[in-house]
Each structure stands twice: as structure tokens, then as C-alpha cells.
Amino acid sequence: MKNKYNLLLSLMVFLFSACSTKDEVNIPSDVTNLRAEARAGSIMLRWDNPSDLNFLYVPVQFKNPLTGAIIKTNVSYLTDSLLIDDILAKDGEYTFEIYTVGEGGERGGNTLQVSCTALPRTPVVTEHAEKIDFQVSALSANASDPTEGNLANLIDGDLKTHYHTNWHEKIPFPQWIQFDLKEPVEGVKFVSWNRNGSNNANAEEVYITGSNDGENWVEIGRILPDELPTTGGAKFESKMFYKQDMTFTKIRYNAKSGVGGKAWFSIAELEWYKTWVVVVDPERN
Incomplete structure (x- = not known):
């Protein structure tokens, strides 16, 4: 009789323990309202966490x-978003799955x-520039001063010298300086220094x-x-200039007017650069 009693008692303890263990299983709360925002080269995922924060983390899974x-x-319970970056539109559609995981x-x-x-x-656009070297024979102008109009001063690298258009007599604007190139260029930019x-x-x-012919500009x-x-001696660097689908072998720097209504202008140095751009489009390359 005693053995039967002990067996019954053991069975009751086992059943009680099993029920207690089952009752202690903590099913985590679910996140809701999963949404995706398309961005350039990325996708932002957002969701709403439950107010009780009864979970440990959110696994986010997707297939390339x-x-x-x-x-x-895995995303912490303290976060409600995840940025998926370094992807491309040409990859196609991504499908994301998320759920919650509890502490156990x-x-x-x-x-x-x-x-x-x-x-x-x-696309990533990179500008490139390469300085063009000139001999003075490649330069010409329509309004050089007879005493201060030495074109060689424009390319001598000396900021103490300068080139001056004619201030002894009035020559109508535009007053220009022409540079003949050895090869066609797609684009140009210049760097100039005012007279010191x-x-x-x-x-x-x-x-x-x-x-290209010196007649049509x-x-x-x-x-x-x-x-x-x-200000005297000031440096100026222009942006890149070009005309779509055109190249040139001659470039002119045209002064439309002189400062303060002057009928002339002067300049210390004038450098030219041939320019081009390299475009890298990750959606195509």
C-alpha cells in the first residue's frame, strides 16, 4: 500500500512539474506593420515594435x-528599422521576411x-583636367597695346609681368586673346591671375x-x-566649359567690358586646361 502511495505521489509531482514548465514558456510578442522604402542603391525597412517589448531580437532574412x-x-529589440544598402535597381525585387525571437x-x-x-x-561623374602648354606663336589678339601688349607675358609663369590691351587708343569690345591648340579638345577651363x-x-x-576654322565661333x-x-594679383579658376558633341582647336578669351567702364583690360597670367569627364554608372557597368 505504501509503495502505491509513493508511486501516486511521484506521478503527481511529475505532472505538476510538466505543467509548470509548459506554463513558463514565453512566446514573444510580434512586430507589426512591416514596410519598405526604396532609396537610391538601398532599401529602408521599418516596422512597429510591440509596446511590451516582449522579445529579444528580430531576424531579417532576404535572398539576393x-x-x-x-x-x-539580427536586429535588437531596441531598434525598429534596418537599412539594406549597396544594392542596385537592376538587381530586381528583394523580398524580406521578419519575425521575433524571445530570450529563450x-x-x-x-x-x-x-x-x-x-x-x-x-552615376559618379569625375572631372579631369590637364594643363596645355603653349608657345607664344600659338597666341594672337585683336587689341594688344603697342608697349604693354606682349603676349609672351601671359604664359611666362611670372606674376610680376602682365599683358595689356591698347590703352593708347580706343578699340571696341570684345577684345580677345586667341589660343591655337595642337589637337582638338572636348572641353576647357582656365586659371587667370590679375595684374599685380x-x-x-x-x-x-x-x-x-x-x-575650328577661326571664322565661325x-x-x-x-x-x-x-x-x-x-583685387590685384588675385587668382581665378573657372569651371569646365564645353559644348555637347563638339570639339575645338581654337579658344578665345573675350573681354566684353573693362572694369569701371575702362576701354581696355590687363592680365598677368592665363593658363588653359583641356578637360573631360569620366562617368561610372553602376546600373550599367
């Missing part, structure tokens, strides 16, 4: 549409899913033209008065 590789990352490894009851395609990444110790003879407005850029420096 190109390689088929499964990618999985228990999985939440719901699995959420959302699909999205990234927006195209912006003088700021009363600068060009006030400048436009750049290009030609196309404007490819303009520098307005408020862009040019006015």
Missing part, C-alpha cells in the same frame, strides 16, 4: 535576386513579408568661344562680373 544567396541579420530562442507567432526594388544609384599691384584694369565680364562659357576677382 542575382546570386540566390540567403542573407540574414522561442519564435514569435507571425512572420511578416514585404517586397521592394531599390531606386537606381546616381593694380586692380583698375581687369576685365569686368568674360566669355569663352571655340572654333561658338560661345561655350561666360563669367559674369560678380564672379571675377577685382
